[in-house]
Amino acid sequence: MDLQVKDPAVEIKRLQRCMNDLLSLVALPAIWSGNEPSQIIPIVLDALLGMLDLDFVYARFNDAADAGSPEILRVAASCRLTVPPSEISRTLRNWFKDEGQKLFPPVRNRLGDEDISLFPVPLGIHGEMGMIVAGSERTDFPSQTENLLLSVAANQATVGLHEAKLLTAQKQIAVDLDAQVVRSEERWRSVFENSAVGVALTDLNGRFIATNPVFQKMLGYAEDELQQLTLFEITHEEDVEQSRALIAELLAGKRQQFQIEKQYRRKDSGFVWAQNNVSIVPGTERVARFLMALSEDITQRKRSEEALARARSELAKVAQITSLGVLTASIAHEVNQPLSGIVTNASTCLRMLSANPPNIDGARETVRRTIRDGNRASDVITRLRALYSKKEPWPESMDLNEATREVTALSLSELQRSGVILRHEFADGLPPVVGDRIQLQQVILNLLRNAGDAMSTVHDRPRELLITTQPDGENEVRLSVKDAGVGFTPEAASKVFEAFYTTKSDGMGIGLSVSRSIIEAHQGRIWATSNDGPGCTFAFAIPCRPQGWADRETRINRADSSADAA
Amino acid sequence: MDVPNRMAHCFVMESPKGRDRNEHPLLSVVVDDDESVRESLPDLLREFGFAARAFSSAEEFLSSGCLDETSCLILDIAMPGMTGPELQQDLKRRGQEIPIIFITGQRDETVRARVLKQGAAGFLLKPFSDTALLAAINTALQAT
Numbered sequence: 081m082d083l084q085v086k087d088p089a090v091e092i093k094r095l096q097r098c099m100n101d102l103l104s105l106v107a108l109p110a111i112w113s114g115n116e117p118s119q120i121i122p123i124v125l126d127a128l129l130g131m132l133d134l135d136f137v138y139a140r141f142n143d144a145a146d147a148g149s150p151e152i153l154r155v156a157a158s159c160r161l162t163v164p165p166s167e168i169s170r171t172l173r174n175w176f177k178d179e180g181q182k183l184f185p186p187v188r189n190r191l192g193d194e195d196i197s198l199f200p201v202p203l204g205i206h207g208e209m210g211m212i213v214a215g216s217e218r219t220d221f222p223s224q225t226e227n228l229l230l231s232v233a234a235n236q237a238t239v240g241l242h243e244a245k246l247l248t249a250q251k252q253i254a255v256d257l258d259a260q261v262v263r264s265e266e267r268w269r270s271v272f273e274n275s276a277v278g279v280a281l282t283d284l285n286g287r288f289i290a291t292n293p294v295f296q297k298m299l300g301y302a303e304d305e306l307q308q309l310t311l312f313e314i315t316h317e318e319d320v321e322q323s324r325a326l327i328a329e330l331l332a333g334k335r336q337q338f339q340i341e342k343q344y345r346r347k348d349s350g351f352v353w354a355q356n357n358v359s360i361v362p363g364t365e366r367v368a369r370f371l372m373a374l375s376e377d378i379t380q381r382k383r384s385e386e387a388l389a390r391a392r393s394e395l396a397k398v399a400q401i402t403s404l405g406v407l408t409a410s411i412a413h414e415v416n417q418p419l420s421g422i423v424t425n426a427s428t429c430l431r432m433l434s435a436n437p438p439n440i441d442g443a444r445e446t447v448r449r450t451i452r453d454g455n456r457a458s459d460v461i462t463r464l465r466a467l468y469s470k471k472e473p474w475p476e477s478m479d480l481n482e483a484t485r486e487v488t489a490l491s492l493s494e495l496q497r498s499g500v501i502l503r504h505e506f507a508d509g510l511p512p513v514v515g516d517r518i519q520l521q522q523v524i525l526n527l528l529r530n531a532g533d534a535m536s537t538v539h540d541r542p543r544e545l546l547i548t549t550q551p552d553g554e555n556e557v558r559l560s561v562k563d564a565g566v567g568f569t570p571e572a573a574s575k576v577f578e579a580f581y582t583t584k585s586d587g588m589g590i591g592l593s594v595s596r597s598i599i600e601a602h603q604g605r606i607w608a609t610s611n612d613g614p615g616c617t618f619a620f621a622i623p624c625r626p627q628g629w630a631d632r633e634t635r636i637n638r639a640d641s642s643a644d645a646a
Numbered sequence: 647m648d649v650p651n652r653m654a655h656c657f658v659m660e661s662p663k664g665r666d667r668n669e670h671p672l673l674s675v676v677v678d679d680d681e682s683v684r685e686s687l688p689d690l691l692r693e694f695g696f697a698a699r700a701f702s703s704a705e706e707f708l709s710s711g712c713l714d715e716t717s718c719l720i721l722d723i724a725m726p727g728m729t730g731p732e733l734q735q736d737l738k739r740r741g742q743e744i745p746i747i748f749i750t751g752q753r754d755e756t757v758r759a760r761v762l763k764q765g766a767a768g769f770l771l772k773p774f775s776d777t778a779l780l781a782a783i784n785t786a787l788q789a790t
Contacts, residue, residue, distance in 0.1 A: 420773035421682035427776035499726035
């Protein structure tokens, strides 16, 4: 410390200069704002060189970006040291290495051939950010003011380095966050792009905002083409009304989502069937609410369903034709008998009238028989016409007893010819059943014929066939056909309803399988059991009111029920 | 032997053939489970000059006791119980050589071939004309 009394004027000047330098130092941060540490330090060092009477000033600092600790050395123009700058740096570096980061008072040290005063100033409280070392040949280095200025400069530098470090960290965080957002964005985008179902986002008017490749491919449009369209414009006319109504409910808050099966018109004018789950997505501060549709292409499934329905109907027709073939044979026989009687009686009549004398009474009797037989033939035709007049399968409310009587009436003679004794126990007040009359009668005919066939080889007991109707439980009606035939083996029991399984040598075997289809289409069940005695009983039970048959619009049902469940 | 039924509409006066040497009417028997056949055929047969009886089953005929008197049997094929062909076999076993004319509503070539091979005198499809029946009966009686 300098204790010499100085000339006041000089002292004042010195202090003024010191104040100015301090102000400059304090203003430094404005210069290096936003700079890297490697740029801050030189500014400080240069300032120091300018303010103080130094030979050199050296700094070592920790740059976050740099793994090592960079050094900077500034040598004053007025420096008369002969040691080269690299030597100074090397000496100081080694000195730091040896002495560590300890605080020590200014020391006089040997540098090359000269002695210099070194004044180290730590950066940071414990020098954790680095060190500035000022050096001078002067023995009185550093003075009080120099000490002060160096300390303040070190402080500023430290502050600057801290800020730089902070800034760097902030930048890194921002980068990391951005990366996270980007990753998250990418992830969600990937979900959208690679979803197994079509995803379409539309605004509240139905205009497409974004669609994923699956959806685009389903419709044959590119994304930008879709963005020019609304979903209503590409929906099948039949489904537009319903789509509008359901979306209106979504917007009005009456429901959160809905399911609908509908058809879209593709760009190439074909149609696709889609099962859609549509929901409204709530908005955020930045994004208005929008509609999201998850759309699954069910064209294949629909086509299969249609094909299956067609195949069933074809099969039923075949069965109809087949049983019709048998029925025709049966009918031919029915009609043939009266015809035969007519021919015989008429022939007899002519002969009687030609006799001498004419046998009027006999002739009259033959004519009576002829007319009777003619009516009998006519009845058969009428019954047949009534039975098969409807072409369309149509659910109607019917009395199963009456339907069964019609079938037995038509097959009575055939059964009697087979020696079958037909009995029936029809329940009184049997509730009406909603079903397809023709199809159910086919099933009954099938069961009757099978029963008859089962008994065709039976000779040691009466060939009894019993038809029973009864209510079954609360909502069903059951019909049973019990025979006294050969029954079936356990192996046959499990297969008896399978298509083309038959024990008859000439049977087509589709009878029971089609019967099962028909009964199942009526939401009923059909089964066979062995009797306690000989033979077996075939029975079916169908609900009085099958679900969903009253309402032919099946699509709306699905949309409602699934949304309500949600 | 089938006579085309088209002849039904052309009326031919036939003199009664149904008489034996002593001018007693020959007995024609009808066996058919069909009531209208049993009702109408005997009258026609009587117009032909035969005596006629009708039975509803083969068993009834066999137990009727008129086998020996039967000159001609008009027999249905499909019947519950003993069928027409089965009766044919049974009569053969008994040594009863009654000419049989089969009548049936069903075309079945195999059955027709079989019964003819077994010695049936005729096979007619219902409905058959009176002339066809008469021709068949004549053939049957001439063969005996």
